[in-house]
Amino acid sequence: MGIKVAKFGGSSVADAIQLGKIKSIVEADPSRRYVVVSAPGKRYSADHKITDLLYLCRTQLEHNVGHEQVFQVIGDRFRAMAMTLGVEVGIEKELSIINENLLNGCSADYIASRGEYLQAKITAAYLGFDFIDAAGLVKFDAKGRFLDEATNEALAEELAKHEKVVMPGFYGAMPDGSIKTFSRGGSDITGALVARAVKADVYENWTDVSGFLMADPRIVDDPAPIENISYTELRELSYMGASVLHEDAIYPAKVMNIPINIRNTNDPSHPGTNIMAEVPKSDKIITGIAGSKDFVAISIYKSSMSTQIGFVRRALSVLEDYRISVEHLPSGIDTLCLVIAKKSFNGKMDEVVEELERRLNPDQIIVHEDIALVATVGWGMASRPGVSATLFNALYKADVNVHMIDQGSSEMNIIVGVSNDDMEKTIRAIYEAFSSHNLNA
Numbered sequence: 001m002g003i004k005v006a007k008f009g010g011s012s013v014a015d016a017i018q019l020g021k022i023k024s025i026v027e028a029d030p031s032r033r034y035v036v037v038s039a040p041g042k043r044y045s046a047d048h049k050i051t052d053l054l055y056l057c058r059t060q061l062e063h064n065v066g067h068e069q070v071f072q073v074i075g076d077r078f079r080a081m082a083m084t085l086g087v088e089v090g091i092e093k094e095l096s097i098i099n100e101n102l103l104n105g106c107s108a109d110y111i112a113s114r115g116e117y118l119q120a121k122i123t124a125a126y127l128g129f130d131f132i133d134a135a136g137l138v139k140f141d142a143k144g145r146f147l148d149e150a151t152n153e154a155l156a157e158e159l160a161k162h163e164k165v166v167m168p169g170f171y172g173a174m175p176d177g178s179i180k181t182f183s184r185g186g187s188d189i190t191g192a193l194v195a196r197a198v199k200a201d202v203y204e205n206w207t208d209v210s211g212f213l214m215a216d217p218r219i220v221d222d223p224a225p226i227e228n229i230s231y232t233e234l235r236e237l238s239y240m241g242a243s244v245l246h247e248d249a250i251y252p253a254k255v256m257n258i259p260i261n262i263r264n265t266n267d268p269s270h271p272g273t274n275i276m277a278e279v280p281k282s283d284k285i286i287t288g289i290a291g292s293k294d295f296v297a298i299s300i301y302k303s304s305m306s307t308q309i310g311f312v313r314r315a316l317s318v319l320e321d322y323r324i325s326v327e328h329l330p331s332g333i334d335t336l337c338l339v340i341a342k343k344s345f346n347g348k349m350d351e352v353v354e355e356l357e358r359r360l361n362p363d364q365i366i367v368h369e370d371i372a373l374v375a376t377v378g379w380g381m382a383s384r385p386g387v388s389a390t391l392f393n394a395l396y397k398a399d400v401n402v403h404m405i406d407q408g409s410s411e412m413n414i415i416v417g418v419s420n421d422d423m424e425k426t427i428r429a430i431y432e433a434f435s436s437h438n439l440n441a
């Protein structure tokens, strides 16, 4: 029998009803031996995430505003969950220790981690699994940098001693025992680390959506689900803003070639999306489309640019001096286009353009602000003729003016720069062009 690691996100552990669903999921497959949980998330859209409330308590104390009310709300959610599920985990004692630490000026990382800690205690008791704290196993150095190797060793050694485990996500500890968290959403990382340490066959990431969709459902009506996606394709799409999984959760699974299966706790029979190194061959041409707004395209024209040694380097050195990273760099014989996220300029765009003029002495510089980038991603594009034709024909028909084109060297993506206002229209046009293609393929 294989091993599955199941990580349940905030909405999957939001209340006792959700915990009931988790129990059925875990018990339906005995290979689900290692469970990682987030802190309770929202039960409905106006609700609060426990992690946010925990941070808030500390901020209130810092500003000498009473934290009792918010702490009571947090405590009541855990009390209600434990009571409804009929588990005894010494919740009052745990809460009073946390409150004591709050009053004694605990760190933000410590307080944020308590949601996962308490949730793991309750979940372990409810499932009848061993509770293992992440503090001694997920390791950070004294400066708070994550220690990958040491963590893998510690997790592998400890988890091998247990048949069935629930572990809190999101945090670990530094050498002196003080708690350190990953960035927000970091329970996904813990799940991937556990999967790597136990050499899992699958890392299941249970959330409130049935995997990834080919496009944002707020833009495209009823987009098709993505059944399989490669790590690289996902990286391209998440970079453009399509996010379900924490970015750093990919690599621990990737190094061991462990597929990640995104699943929906509220619809467990849906197969979700599989993220893996190599996707099985299919007729699909594209895997997904994602867009992101607010970029600036600086087009630089200079005759005989291609014969000038060091021209591109000089352009990039200006950006380096201003500590600005460039997203894309499409170029022509006598043109170079720098595509940069608007926020990276920190209000210094005019200064940067002047500096480019001074150092490059170009014939002309044209700045297009308010550019959206739309990435069309898919391994299926590489080997097929006519993909660009289909894409650009669709944009032409939709009356979209394309300011910039960049095709990755892997031929796995085509990125177009359009006006911010045209982004939705662009995504819809591409989706429609390729979904009929996909269906007819």
Ligand code: ASP
Binding pocket: 009, 010, 038, 039, 049, 051, 052, 115, 169, 170, 183, 184, 185, 186, 187, 188
């Ligand atoms: N509870 C943490 C957060 O809200 C970590 C997580 O859920 O993954 O960011």
